Structures are given as structure tokens and as C-alpha cells.
Amino acid sequence: MTWTSSPPGTPVTDAVLAAAADRTLPAYLYDLRHLADHLARIRAAFDGVDAQIELLHAVKANPDPALLTVIAEHVHGLEVASGGELAHVRAHLPGVPLAFGGPGKTDAELTAALAAGVDRYHVESRHELRRLDALARAAGQRVQVLLRVNLPTGFGGGAALTMGGMPSPFGMDPAEAAAAAADLAELPGIQVVGVHAHLASGLAPADCAALAEVVLSWAAQFGRRHHLALREVNVGGGMAVDYRRPDQIFDWAGYARRLAAIAAKHPSLTIRIEPGRAISAYSGWYATRVLDLKPSHGEWFAVCAGGTHHLRTPAAKGHDQPVVVVPAEQWDCPWPRPSVTAEPITFVGQLCTPKDVLARQVRLPGIAAGDLVVFAMCGAYGYNISHHDFLMHPAPTVVHLR
Numbered sequence: 001m002t003w004t005s006s007p008p009g010t011p012v013t014d015a016v017l018a019a020a021a022d023r024t025l026p027a028y029l030y031d032l033r034h035l036a037d038h039l040a041r042i043r044a045a046f047d048g049v050d051a052q053i054e055l056l057h058a059v060k061a062n063p064d065p066a067l068l069t070v071i072a073e074h075v076h077g078l079e080v081a082s083g084g085e086l087a088h089v090r091a092h093l094p095g096v097p098l099a100f101g102g103p104g105k106t107d108a109e110l111t112a113a114l115a116a117g118v119d120r121y122h123v124e125s126r127h128e129l130r131r132l133d134a135l136a137r138a139a140g141q142r143v144q145v146l147l148r149v150n151l152p153t154g155f156g157g158g159a160a161l162t163m164g165g166m167p168s169p170f171g172m173d174p175a176e177a178a179a180a181a182a183d184l185a186e187l188p189g190i191q192v193v194g195v196h197a198h199l200a201s202g203l204a205p206a207d208c209a210a211l212a213e214v215v216l217s218w219a220a221q222f223g224r225r226h227h228l229a230l231r232e233v234n235v236g237g238g239m240a241v242d243y244r245r246p247d248q249i250f251d252w253a254g255y256a257r258r259l260a261a262i263a264a265k266h267p268s269l270t271i272r273i274e275p276g277r278a279i280s281a282y283s284g285w286y287a288t289r290v291l292d293l294k295p296s297h298g299e300w301f302a303v304c305a306g307g308t309h310h311l312r313t314p315a316a317k318g319h320d321q322p323v324v325v326v327p328a329e330q331w332d333c334p335w336p337r338p339s340v341t342a343e344p345i346t347f348v349g350q351l352c353t354p355k356d357v358l359a360r361q362v363r364l365p366g367i368a369a370g371d372l373v374v375f376a377m378c379g380a381y382g383y384n385i386s387h388h389d390f391l392m393h394p395a396p397t398v399v400h401l402r
């Protein structure tokens with residue numbers, strides 16, 4: 001099959017193109033073997049270093065049960081961030097160890113987590129700690145907790161999304177965490193076993209490791225100061241996925257080596273990481289067709305079936321989704337086919353909003369109405385973070401390649 005892509009190096013497999021050509025579109029296509037191979041490489045990176053590092057996965061990146069089933073075979077556990085994710089994962093993968101995070105947990109969610117036997121609670125505030133204590137004691141439990149902290153890291157390096165080191169609703173400031181530690185004498189239902197921090201997303205390996213070092217050093221000091229026998233530090237996710245350079249995959253082996261060097265300074269602590277997008281982004285594609293192609297005030301627009309109600313990430317994050325275009329041979333209409341060569345194309349969807357843009361000013365040799373358009377790197381934060389109901393278009397087909 002002949003195809004062109006932008007940027008060069010945009011990943012797509014023959015199996016994905018064949019399946020896309022054959023299915024009702026728009027469709028999400030998930031290549032489960034691709035995902036398993038990717039995860040095997042990640043696991044090999046951590047198995048290759050001498051350090052206690054545990055790999056969790058943030059379910060919010062993509063709750064697709066088939067994906068989670070593959071992922072669960074390669075990780076130590078899953079991080080869920082709502083009662084919905086908790087129930088979903090327990091229904092599909094009953095035995096997988098769970099960490100329960102997320103700001104604003106309700107009593108009903110905490111009660112469900114206690115009933116589900118969640119392994120770790122990532123607690124975000126003193127009030128949440130007290131509520132969890134009361135609910136745990138009522139359920140006859142003593143639960144294992146990581147205090148989520150928002151550290152003033154002074155770290156400015158290139159994060160795509162910053163969630164800490166500045167005012168934010170996530171976690172506790174160091175002073176609040178210290179007060180929470182002091183509260184523990186009155187909270188017999190709580191055993192604090194560690195610290196959690198997810199401070200940024202979109203980090204290169206060196207930045208990711210530097211942030212982990214900040215968190216580990218802080219946690220070790222915090223444990224000493226408050227006489228807490230901490231045994232683990234979860235340094236979060238945030239490993240970069242570069243949508244502008246699809247061939248630049250996060251260097252897991254380099255990251256694992258850096259993390260191992262940091263772990264050696266803290267031998268009593270297990271490091272946990274909980275990546276989301278860097279696990280599944282590369283194994284999903286969103287395929288559609290060009291419905292219409294037209295010039296507008298000097299620019300060309302390819303209007304595709306579907307749009308940001310299926311794939312909101314490029315609009316939300318402001319990037320151009322990497323794209324592959326496969327020319328369609330068939331043209332059944334009796335009038336000339338809309339087509340253009342050597343003009344930058346903006347790919348949009350069917351929504352009545354100028355924000356419904358999937359990729360801007362894409363340079364391709366040519367494009368025509370009816371062509372197959374396959375967006376790559378759609379395996380994370382794709383359909384599940386999109387505003388499905390706007391304009392009430394149908395949901396995409398979901399295809400699993402095995």
C-alpha cells in the first residue's frame with residue numbers, strides 16, 4: 001500500500017492500514033502485539049538494572065479493557081483515579097494490585113476502594129486522610145497510604161503539563177504534609193508507607209530522573225524528621241511522548257539507569273513509577289476518511305469524518321496529530337473529485353467549532369476527497385478524554401489487532 005506521512009517517521013503498520021481500509025470509519029485501531037512488544041522493552045529496561053523499581057500504569061491514559069489486559073501482564077499494578085476506574089478495572093482484571101489516587105475522592109469512592117481491597121491510597125489532603133481513617137476503621141481495616149505532595153522543586157525544565165511545584169489542587173504542600181504526619185497519632189486506621197508525587201508530564205529521561213531524585217531526597221528527609229518507616233516513593237508518570245517527533249521514543253533504558261543510580265542512594269526505598277501516555281500512545285491509531293476538501297481564503301481544509309469529539313488531545317494540547325494518508329483509488333461520483341497537490345492541508349472534523357482541528361498546515365504531496373487518513377499516536381488520552389456527545393455524531397468503531 002502506498003502512503004505518505006507527516007512528520008516523517010510517523011509509525012504505522014501494514015496490519016493497521018489493512019484493517020483501517022476494511023472497517024467502518026471513523027475507527028480506533030489498537031495493535032495489541034505492538035503494545036506487548038513496547039511493554040516488553042520497557043520491562044527489559046528495568047529488569048536490566050539492579051534496583052527496586054516497580055512499574056504501575058495510570059489507567060486514565062486509556063481504560064480500554066483489551067489494552068489494560070495486555071498492560072497488566074507487564075506491570076506491578078494499576079493506578080486508578082476514580083470510583084469508575086476502580087469498578088471498571090476490578091470487573092475486567094479482578095486480581096491486579098491497585099493504587100487509588102486522584103483529588104476529590106468521595107466517601108462513596110473510598111468505601112468502594114475499601115471493599116475492593118485497594119493496596120495503596122494516594123492521599124491528597126489532611127481532610128482526606130482523616131476521612132479515610134474514619135472509613136477504614138469503620139470497615140475494620142488499617143490501610144497503607146502514600147501522602148501525595150506538591151514539592152517546590154524549583155524545576156523548570158521543559159514539561160508539557162505541570163501539576164506541581166506551584167499552586168495546584170494536587171497533593172499537599174510540605175507544611176501540610178508535616179501537619180498530616182503529626183495527625184497520624186490520632187489516625188489508627190492509617191499506615192503511611194510512603195510518599196507520592198506526580199509533578200509534571202512530558203519530561204525527557206534526564207528531567208524525569210532529576211525530578212525523581214528531588215522527590216526521593218525529600219521523602220527520605222521527611223521520613224526521618226517524622227519518624228515514619230517509609231518504604232516506597234511513587235514518583236508518578238510524565239514520561240514524554242513527542243507528537244512532533246514520533247520516532248523519538250522515551251529512552252527507558254537510559255531512564256532506568258539514572259533511576260537505579262538514585263535508588264542506590266536510598267536502599268530502603270522502593271521506587272514506583274506510574275506512566276500513562278508513554279505506555280499506550282504508540283499502539284493506537286484513529287482512522288477516518290476525507291469527506292470534503294476545499295480552499296478557504298488561501299488555505300486548504302480536509303474535512304474528515306469524526307473529529308475532536310473522538311480525538312480531543314491535539315486540540316487540548318495544541319499539537320498536530322501525526323498523520324498518514326493513503327490515496328483511495330475508487331471515486332464513484334460522476335463529478336470531478338476534489339483534490340489538491342503540494343499545498344499545506346489543515347485536517348478538521350465534523351464539529352461546528354473552529355477548535356475541531358486535528359492537524360494544521362500539514363505538508364503532504366497531495367490529498368483527495370475519499371482518501372484514507374490515519375492519525376498515529378492515538379493510544380493514550382484519545383477517545384476517553386474527548387467530548388463525545390457534542391453534536392451527537394456516532395461513536396467510533398474500535399478494532400483490536402491481535
Ligand SMILES: Cc1ncc(COP(=O)(O)O)c(C=O)c1O
Nearest residue numbers: 058198201237238239275276277
Ligand atoms: C497522579 C498521576 N499519575 C500518573 C499520570 C500519568 O501521566 P502521563 O500520562 O503523563 O505519564 C497522571 C496524569 O495525569 C497523574 O495525574
